[in-house]
Amino acid sequence: QQPVQSPQAVILREGEDAVINCSSSKALYSVHWYRQKHGEAPIFLMILLKGGEQKGHDKISASFNEKKQQSSLYLTASQLSYSGTYFCGTSPYNAGNMLTFGGGTRLMVKP
Amino acid sequence: EPEVTQTPSHQVTQMGQEVILRCVPISNHLYFYWYRQILGQKVEFLVSFYNNEISEKSEIFDDQFSVERPDGSNFTLKIRSTKLEDSAMYFCASRDRGLEKLFFGSGTQLSVL
Numbered sequence: 043q044q045p046v047q048s049p050q051a052v053i054l055r056e057g058e059d060a061v062i063n064c065s066s067s068k069a070l071y072s073v074h075w076y077r078q079k080h081g082e083a084p085i086f087l088m089i090l091l092k093g094g095e096q097k098g099h100d101k102i103s104a105s106f107n108e109k110k111q112q113s114s115l116y117l118t119a120s121q122l123s124y125s126g127t128y129f130c131g132t133s134p135y136n137a138g139n140m141l142t143f144g145g146g147t148r149l150m151v152k153p
Numbered sequence: 154e155p156e157v158t159q160t161p162s163h164q165v166t167q168m169g170q171e172v173i174l175r176c177v178p179i180s181n182h183l184y185f186y187w188y189r190q191i192l193g194q195k196v197e198f199l200v201s202f203y204n205n206e207i208s209e210k211s212e213i214f215d216d217q218f219s220v221e222r223p224d225g226s227n228f229t230l231k232i233r234s235t236k237l238e239d240s241a242m243y244f245c246a247s248r249d250r251g252l253e254k255l256f257f258g259s260g261t262q263l264s265v266l
Contacts, residue, residue: 044195074254076196083244083257084196129196131255140209141186141255143196 043067045132047144054120054151062115062147064130073106073113074131074141077124084129087115120151155179157258159245165264166235174230174261176245185228186246186255187220189213196244202228235265 045066052060064073072091076084090106090113101118117124127148131141158177166172178185187199200210202220219231228247232239242262246255 076255078196083259084255086254086256089254131196140198140201140211142198143188145195 044142045130045144047128047130047147049147050145051148052150054149056122056151056153057119058151060117060120060149062117062128062130062149063112064114064132064144065110065112066132068111068132068134070106070108070111070132070134072133073104074133075104075113075115076129076131076143077126078129078146079126087128117149120149122151122153125149125151155256157245157247157256159243159258159261161261162259163262163264165266168237168265169234172232172235172263174232174243174245174263176228176230176258177226178228178245178247179249179256180226182247182249182256184208184248184250185220185222186248187230188244188246188257189241190244190260191241199230199243232263235263237265239263240265 045064048063054060074089075087077087078084090104092108104115106113127146129143129146131143133141160175185202188196190196198211200214200220201208217233221229242260244260245258248255
């Protein structure tokens with residue numbers, strides 16, 4: 043069963059913040075975040091493992107709440123280059139063999 | 154950075170024809186995947202492959218689909234008798250041992266007419 047992402051779409055002005063949520067009805071071992079620009083392959087952002095860790099690089103970070111089976115992606119001081127569709131991928135196993143992606147969140151950052 | 158390579162980038166075929174989509178995963182990777190994405194929709198898992206056999210497959214991956222690793226470098230997806238609904242972007246991905254990121258290829262856009 044695929045994870046549920048919210049919101050489905052976000053429009054921001056450059057410099058604004060956004061949060062994208064990903065929730066699952068299944069117990070999760072890991073959550074992956076990818077960004078896809080139109081016509082391109084998904085690009086890896088980060089992986090979070092169960093244990094509630096938080097990760098980040100640059101101004102993009104994420105958290106994973108194992109108890110709630112939820113992950114959130116935080117985009118701080120958004121840049122034009124952040125535009126794209128963000129997908130969370132979830133895996134109930136510790137090998138990630140079958141990563142199931144959510145429906146995606148379309149993010150548009152305007153000048 | 155190493156890349157996953159997919160060929161062709163575009164494939165047009167007639168309904169009922171067989172197609173083979175080709176992928177060259179990153180050389181030291183051990184796990185291989187096919188995903189597809191219908192225009193404007195989410196990325197859907199098709200199949201994972203490890204140690205020369207399918208490790209998992211989705212409901213989409215029915216008897217019309219098969220995968221092969223015919224030599225040490227290529228990883229192929231065959232659709233025996235294509236249907237209109239098979240039209241999609243097909244992504245190959247690979248990863249190394251352990252819980253690491255998937256590297257996606259740039260995809261093959263399949264159009265079934």
